[in-house]
Amino acid sequence: MPELPEVETVRRGLAPVMEGARFVQVEARRKDLRFPFPKDFTKRIEGQTCIGLGRRAKYLLCDLSSGEVLLMHLGMSGSFHVFRGDGEQATARYHHERARHMKHDHVVFRMSSGAIVTFNDPRRFGFMKLVPRTTLDSEAHLRMLGPEPLGNAFDAAMLASACRGKKTSLKAALSDQRIVAGLGNIYVCEALHRAKLSPRRRASTIATRAGGANDHAVRLVEGIRVVLNDAIKAGGSSLRDHRQTDGELGMFQHNFRVYDREGKMCPTPGCKGTVKRIVQTGRSTFFCPVCQK
């Protein structure tokens, strides 16, 4: 489900009730998600204060006072939900509003802010893990990640050099978290449309022979930045599972130009094309064959 804008939306929803608050009680209602919970998972979190809640690519990072970091990933169908109020009210709200969803509420945090925070994940491709802050950068899940697309380090020169010599498609390259970290199927399609580049184009064609950036790389970086920022402003995209932590829908799905719009008219001004769906590396790609070259 969640790509960078959805995870950032979740982070912004959780931060006000988690940062500076203590974990009063942690409940893991099953023994595993994608991986087994680590040994003493709940005990290692209970009593700790959340010093800060960060994000790296599609991962949430909760800095604990113990010196460990709670690393969380939402997989395809993970979502967090916040129930505010003092403990009693939050509990009542939780039981009242969540009856239908409790089956997949796998983790429950009770915070000293009074809020209850639930993690729901029907497909269980998500996970939670505890790692020492000192070795966070060498953690297997984070070590191979490329630059943050909204960070200062990400620019046309960097993207071009990462794509230099790559025979794979642009779609596959942008989906590769080692090249740029945080895009997924939706935002790759959307960024390529904004940049007017075909998803089938060889990745190497956004670099000069010397490995520098050409105009394609410049447009692509701009397309990525703009679409991610716009999506964050809209609270992410809600197709099936994604919700903001207050239960509200994200709104960016209404701004999709190509994703899930097979057969519809290309929204590029003056373009008479129709959105096509193809399959690349096992996943749907949506694009306009007329204006995306």
Place this chain on the structure above:
DNA sequence: CCGCGGGCCTGAGAGC
């Protein structure tokens, strides 16, 4: 190095 297929899971929607 590369593309592809399969696997991990559940649920929604389509078609019959």
Place this chain on the structure above:
DNA sequence: TGCTCTCAGGCCCGCG
């Protein structure tokens, strides 16, 4: 109503 089939915002592994 119910069955079967396909597909879904991620990611990992092994194959050729």
